Every structure is written in structure tokens, then in C-alpha cells.
């Protein structure tokens with residue numbers, strides 16, 4: 318069964334802009350412009366796109382904070398905007414830019430309040446606390462007021478807060494923003510375990526593509542409120558028409574090698590760089606070169622996913638029709 322279902326979901330904001338003394342201009346922003354997708358239980362999906370694409374707006378509609386202007390949306394069979402309170406016990410949400418914790422209270426007091434607010438059974442609460450404290454390294458932080466926590470510590474505290482009531486779905490809106498390398502990898506490991514062991518469905522928004530590479534098999538790309546891509550991360554390479562690079566070390570310095578399967582993009586002494594389409598195998602190219610040239614060594618470099626995505630974002634505005642795959 319699909320846990321999350323969106324069918325033609327839209328969100329239009331009315332914005333008023335002052336254009337002069339007593340003059341205002343009314344304008345509509347289509348933040349989400351007809352999005353449809355489903356997420357089955359247990360999946361971990363990346364939701365990416367440039368600034369202002371509509372990611373946070375989508376997540377806010379999925380929690381019931383915002384009401385869609387059109388379309389149909391269900392989470393665990395519930396219409397979030399109509400039954401926000403009932404949905405609250407089934408979902409957890411972390412906004413990396415904001416905290417849901419009580420600023421002046423020690424971390425553990427925030428958790429106590431949530432224990433009561435969500436009416437979490439005592440045994441459940443104790444077990445979840447133990448798990449989060451251990452896996453998110455919170456033991457030393459429980460007595461510290463939230464305002465004194467570093468960003469990474471606070472984020473780990475927020476993730477625990479979102480999970481104390483055993484939600485089936487966890488929405489994460491930029492959970493690794495501003496974290497150092499060690500904290501990022503701790504958070505990622507925790508999310509991987511959560512998904513693998515408890516089967517929690519995760520929808521993750523991030524600008525750090527390493528998050529996606531390490532956590533999500535499926536990725537959705539949104540731009541100008543529209544879904545541009547929904548599929549395997551690897552498939553993005555083909556969309557971006559990107560290339561892989563074969564680096565060959567010849568026995569001696571030679572002019573650029575001749576082949577119809579690749580383009581020589583760089584020559585440096587006996588080393589040459591050959592670009593070929595990311596979607597095809599390197600084997601025929603290697604065989605062709607080996608038959609005609611004295612090879613010492615070779616390696617294949619994967620395309621930089623950052624470059625692929627950047628290209629896709631850049632083409633988004635006008636090339637939308639062409640690039641759109643869903």
C-alpha cells in the first residue's frame with residue numbers, strides 16, 4: 318500500500334507587493350504546480366531541487382501545516398489539512414532550519430513534554446529514548462538547554478524528538494544543513510538504520526547530494542513547482558546526458574588516440590582523458606584502444622552527480638518541457 322499519495326497537488330500563494338506609496342500589486346506564486354507521486358511504505362526517497370522549487374511547501378502540505386490549493390493528497394489514508402491532529406501521531410518532521418524543541422529547556426524536558434503531548438505509552442517512550450540517546454549520542458546533552466547546543470547537537474536532538482512517538486513516516490527538510498562531516502555521517506548512519514530496522518518511510522529534502530547518494534535509491538527532482546524527474550539516482554546521469562571519463566596511461570607520449578567511441582578531452586604526457594556517454598559500457602572502448610595502443614593502465618571516472626544536477630536545474634526554466642520525464 319502507498320503510504321503517501323499526491324495527485325495533481327497545487328499550492329498557490331497570494332503575495333502583495335508594495336510598488337509605491339499606497340500602491341500595491343497582487344501577484345500569485347505557484348509554489349507547487351500539479352505534482353503527482355506515490356511513496357510505498359518503507360521507502361526512503363530524496364526530494365531535491367533548486368532554491369524556491371517548492372520542496373518545503375510540499376512537505377508543509379504533507380504535514381497539514383499548509384492546505385493545498387488544488388489536487389488530492391493522502392498520508393496513511395488521512396487528508397493532512399483536514400485531520401492534522403490525527404495525522405500528527407503517525408508522522409515525524411524535522412525542519413533543519415528551525416527547531417521544534419523548547420529553546421530554554423534542557424533537552425530532556427522537551428522530550429518529557431512530548432511524551433505527554435503525544436500520550437506516548439511509558440514503555441514505548443523509554444525504549445525510544447534509549448535507542449535515540451545511544452545512536453544519536455545524546456547522553457551528554459540531555460541536561461543542556463537547547464539554546465546552548467551547537468547546530469549539529471541540536472539537529473540530533475530534533476531528530477530524536479521527531480521519533481519518540483514511533484511515526485511511520487519521517488519528513489526531513491534539510492537535516493544536514495550546516496553540519497560538519499562527522500555529524501553528517503552520524504545522522505546518515507542513524508537514518509539508514511532507522512529505515513532498515515524499523516521500516517520507517519523517509520522523505521528527505523537536501524542540497525547535499527551525498528545525502529541522496531548514501532541514503533536514497535529513488536530521487537525526485539522538482540523545479541518551479543513541477544516534478545522534473547522521478548526514478549533511480551543512476552538514471553539522472555542519462556537525463557543529464559552526462560559523460561564518463563576513461564583515463565589511459567600509454568607507454569609513451571603520443572598524439573591524441575583515434576577512436577569513434579569517445580572524445581579525447583585532455584592529453585598530459587603519456588596520460589590521456591577520453592569522454593564517452595555515461596549510459597554505455599566502457600568495455601568496447603577499452604578493447605578498441607588495447608588493440609591499437611600500448612596501454613600501461615586505465616581507470617574509469619564516474620560523472621560528478623553535482624554537475625549532472627546543476628545542468629538539470631539550469632535547464633529547468635525554459636527547457637522544462639524537453640527535460641521533463643514525469
Ligand SMILES: Nc1ncnc2c1ncn2[C@@H]1O[C@H](COP(=O)(O)OP(=O)(O)OP(=O)(O)O)[C@@H](O)[C@H]1O
Nearest residue numbers: 330332346348366367368369370371372373374375
Ligand atoms: N508563505 C508563503 N507566502 C508566499 N510565498 C511563499 C510562501 N512560502 C513559500 N513561498 C514561495 O513559494 C516558492 C517555493 O518555496 P519553498 O520554500 O517551497 O522552496 P524550497 O524548494 O523549499 O526552497 P529552498 O531550497 O530554498 O528551501 C518560493 O517562490 C517561495 O518564495
Ligand SMILES: [Mg+2]
Nearest residue numbers: 372373374490
Ligand atoms: Mg526549503
